[in-house]
Amino acid sequence: MKRTKAILLHLCIFLTFSCRKFVTVSLPGTEVSETEIYSNDIAARSAILGIYGEMIGENGFASGNTRSASLLCALSADELDTRSAITAIREFRDNSLDPANSAIKDALWGEPYKCIYAANAFLIGIQKSDKVSPDVKKQLSGEALFARAFCYFYLVNLFGDVPYTTGIDYKQNRDLHRNHHSFVYDRIASDLRDARDNLSADYINNEPSNDNRVRPNKWAAIALLARVSLYMGKWADAEILSNSVIANTDQYSLESSLDEVFLIRSREAIWQLKPNTAGINTWEGKNLILTAGPSAGESNSCLLTADLINAFEQGDLRRRSWVDSVIGPDSTVYHYAHKYKIKNGDSPSEYSMVLRLAEQYLIRAEARARLGDTAGANEDLNKVRSRAGLPAINAPTTDALLAAILKERRMELFTEWGHRWLDLKRCGKAGAVLQPFKNTTRWQDTDTLYPIPRSELLLNQQLAQNPGY
């Protein structure tokens, strides 16, 4: 009996251990685990490409599609009007956002955090890997840092103080509180400096024969850092940084023809996102180009405001080259942005422009103006103006200069990346410009910040709503 007991006991112990091993299944060849993705250079690269793919994908906040920052911020500002019947879109135009707005929740808030999660996961995962070659590791880490900084830049600008995390544990990330915007800016700047140190100066292409600029390089990090410095009021930094990009004439120069700025091989491009949806070139082209009157749906529902059209100076080539119009069935003329010329088509000739040299000139101009270098500022401003076929100006005072730069930014960067909305906000001019323009009593100064999505407040007690919502 004793022996039987001993045998049974041993059997149980043996089975218990064999159990564990047996049910520990390896992943099938159809899935790759978070650790395996860092087992070689190509797989690790796919983790970074996924982030860009997400940004430019149909629902991406950076896509140029109907729920991207480019479109929604242009609606909040004075660039676009909409005929859409969809509340989630109209609320941006009316500056009367409901915290339950689905575009806020999914596109502007959810998507950046999704990309941040992917970047954080990459940065944590790649550190543990010794199988990715050092050069690739360095480059990809730089790209992840860049992507994270880019996402936080839009979050902090659209929402103000936002939760900042570099971790991936949901148990911590579900209870984050809002960090002060200056803290977030510091983190962005620090990430960008690290990215600058990691990224190569040349553009990396999957196929070296492709001379694409669809993955950020060192200069993309510097260019974004220049913008961040400007937003932070670090004028000297902004000037030095933008200066170094402008000085790199081997890689960058303003395209002399306005029709070539947004093309694949634009020499003005510092970073472009490569569209990945079959049948279209860019989302901007698909949505903004009108072939009839604006629709009441979501796509093709936006048109340029008369205010913007009227703001073009006489002879501005951008008015001719970047704006077009269509006559709707109601015989009304509708103007639309025509920076991207192709609406549909299988073989892409345009990529979605994120960072370009003209903005660097305008950054340097503004920094120089703030630093008192009026001559230098005017020079930069006129560089952009002359390309648009406009005569040089010579703004005598800093204030006049800043006003001219703000105006020039509007004319140069309209419907790109919400520049106008962010400019009005950071210059404190949002209320002054938008209240009369929107001709509504609804405008409140608190509208400069979008609301934190309602569902986030319900699920995370640490979060507080922005004022006014």
Add this chain to the structure above:
Amino acid sequence: MRPRNKLLSLLLALVLPLGLWAQVKQGERPVTVRINNIKIRDLLSIIVDQTQLNPLYNSDQLDDQERVSVNFENEPLDNVLAFLLRKKGLTWKYHDDTYIVKFKKPGDPDPGRLPDAKPTIVTVLVTDEDDHPIPDAFIIAKPSGKTGQTDNNGIARLQVERNAELMVSSVGYATMPVMVNDNTVLKIKLKASMSNLDEVMVIAYGTSSRRNLTGAVSRITAADIAQQLVSNPLLAMQGRVPGLYINQLSGLPGGAINVELRGKNSIAAGNNPLYIVDGIPFPATALTLNNALPASAAISPLMGSNPLNMLNAANIESIEVLKDADATSIYGSRGANGVVLITTKKGQPGKMRVDADVYSGIGKTGHQLQFLNSAQYLEMRKEALQNDKIDPQNTDQDLAWGSSRYTNWEKVMLGGTAGITDAQVAVQGGVNSFLYRVAGGYRKETTVYPGNFNFNKASLQTNLVFTPNNRTEATLKIGYSNDRTYLPSIDLAAYTRTPPNAPESYSNGNLNWDGGSYDNPMSALLRPYKAYTEYLTMNLVLKYRIWKELQFETSMGFNNIFVDEKQPTPFHSLNPAAGYNTAEGGYTIFGNNRFRNWIIEPRFRYGHTFGKVKMTTLLGFTLQEDIRDQKGFFATKFPGGAAEQLENILAASNITGLGYDYYRYRYNALFLRANWNYRGKYILHITGRQDASSRFAPELPFAVFFSTGAAWIFSEESWMKPALPFLSFGKLRASYGTSGNDQIKDYAYIATRSPSNMYDGQWGQMPVKLTNNQYKWEKSQKFETALELGFLQDKLLFRAAYYRNRSTGQLVNEPLPLTTGASSVLNNFPATVQNTGWEFELNSNIIRKEKTSWNTFFNVSIPRNKLVSFPGIKNTSYNNTLSEGEPLDIIKGYQYWRIDPVSGVYTFTGTGNDDRTAIKRTSPLLYGGWQNNLELNNWRLDLLFQFVSQQRYNYLLTGQAPGMPFMNQPVDVMNRWRIHGDQAAFQQFTQGSGEAYKSFLLVQQSNKSITDASFIRLKSVNLSYKLPKKWIEKARLQSARFFIQGQNLFTITGYKGRDPEVAADHDVYPPLSVYTAGLHITL
């Protein structure tokens, strides 16, 4: 041996000289005599002859006229005298050739030993009434309590007292008491049990009987299945099993089936019971590409065909449904939703026997709907335009068709006659050491659709049982089946709503698209769904009796299922106006689906009797692996769109992936069961299982499940019989225990990435989900108690059971703020789902005579399902569909008020769009069945009624709003609001705009969209006639039977749609009314 001994002693007595004889001690001289009812005097004189010793006694000591029965064989004289004299207080003394009988004084020795106290070896052969040996029959000797069990030849050897009484029992037979009475060989014929109290029940890893069960197990048998004209054996259980609710989601052959055993336990994980066919787990979910596709892109009209359709119902011996913790806990983390054990037929011993069964018949839809005729349709359409104040547009082509044509599309699409043919043949037989059964089956069903759509199933199965010696047994099963499905790719029931005035379907032999204005329903006939299914299974069970009480057994087996699907869409079947590029030449969806699994379950079985307690224990181990691999492709750009080439994937110049699903699931467990049975009165049953599954992180502790069940058969109490003489059986049982549910996605705890977006010529990989390696199986705590009573020698059996199951740690997607990078993570959520219910059964053999019998079985189940708690439900998407305190199957909708007499549209109480306060329960409130079997001479009639009390979608509100273009409506809609003050059943017609259209969309999401869909249905009728013996003998048959059968012959219901069983929110092919005739012969 015995005759030889007798002879020997006779020889000794005759041959040995007296001198030699005298050398044998007097008391040891052998006596051999076997005689009944002999006078002691005569017996003593026989003893004198054999021993040469004379007795000396007087009449006050011994009455020598007393009669006794004796059976001595070479018994020493001392023992013989002890038998005769000791109980009279006498003793004896030898003196030369005499022995003197005297009264025993204190201190005197007791010579000899009572012969009947000496154990003897008794050989018991247990057979059934046809002389087939019964293995594993249990024998208990009274009063000693010695036990034995028969081997595979029905033989047991027991050492018992000669006057012992043996109680011989075996599941399925009535227990029989037998006196040993000095016999050394006993042939015992057990009678099959009259009631089903003692029929064999297959339970987890073994068998039992209703009498001895401590848990809740229901069973249906081959005889029940044979009465049903169904392809899927699950459908044969409708209305027959308390606690098991089964409804078809489509009446198409092979269509999806909803199975709920004692309600839904899980909010988000699977609610399927565990299916086990001959010991091998069988997949519960469909192996069709429909799994990997969005609902809008379904590849077949079957809505997820049910995998059990691959089984041949005719090969099934029994289906046992295990319900409570006592019965299911041994299945561990897979048993929370109950277990369905399917056992296939094995060979019966005897001469070779051939059974052939064939039936053939027709099926029609039971209830055809009446739609508007052309005039009414046009009236509705024009009125709708008028109401909406819209002029007819050039897209309103249906108005231009006029009213001259009329087509009853209900009749065209569902008015055909389905054919059904089923043929089965089985050869079986064998000697005791080798039993075989080989069975083949073929079945073909066609549909009521126009066109030659059909479903075919062919199968072959072999069962072999080999018993080389009485220690060893090997059972081998090999089964193969092959199904071919050829159906339209969507359910044509949807086309019954085609406008009645639609133009000719064909012009000059081609589809008439009327300039592309409408979707010609006949085009759907050109877009078929073709599926080819192969199913191979093998199973081997080895048993070896190590010693009498310890048996080792192991079962091992595998399933291999392959489903090849194709959905070719030729170009000419598509509406040319849809802008389809003719150069693409049609398209085809290809699906390749494979499932295979294997299982090995070694186990030890130990049975022992300690005094009056019979104990059986089982210790086993499971290793299981399942692999599922499903791939879908979308192929287009076929040259010229030739329909013949659409199934050749190489002919397509553009092929894209359409879905991919792969998993490997591994599972193992250690399980233990112990059962104590004290004198058939008190039974205690304990099971435990420790298991691990690859669906959970390996760091987690093992899952441990246990159950305990107890039964008290109070009718066995001696005080009970006089107290309640009418009660022949009474049992009270209760069980409590746990089991688990692991029906979630595989690998969910591993952080993975999958191709998300192409970027710069390479697939980017984004994280698929947040990772949580802490979640565990859902845990169900099950309690059950039942009372079982038998009256009139168990002719009438009554059972009532109450259960309460609570599932906690619900595996749901826990909502998360988006700052985490995702909106949810799979986690155990502290939500609790409760299922309670009552189940009643009444089973009666009211009349059971030789040529007449009436057996009736009635059952009813009253289930209650409740979401007990769901903390924080408001923040989750479940808030749209669930509500605390309500069942899981509810519709949360707007509260309907009335049709506003002024505006003529549906109105609702409450305000706002989110005011979904009206709750309607759609799970059944009560269901059951009533089965009757009547026999009169050679006639037999079986009837099954099924009844369900439930609420389902209101058919009259499931379509589009009455008045919408190209959409016919049931005639009931003519009772609509027209002018101010109308009291009508329907609101005003609308063609798709305005307030009336909005309110129609709201009414579809209101409590008015749910209506009573209760029904009582004559589920099956089977009338058969057994040919008289003399005819049979002439035809050299063993038996022959003609029968006519009907399925779903009539339904009593207030439901307005085609069939209350498939009362969904869209048009569905209903279950058919089927009529067949057939023949069964045995050679």
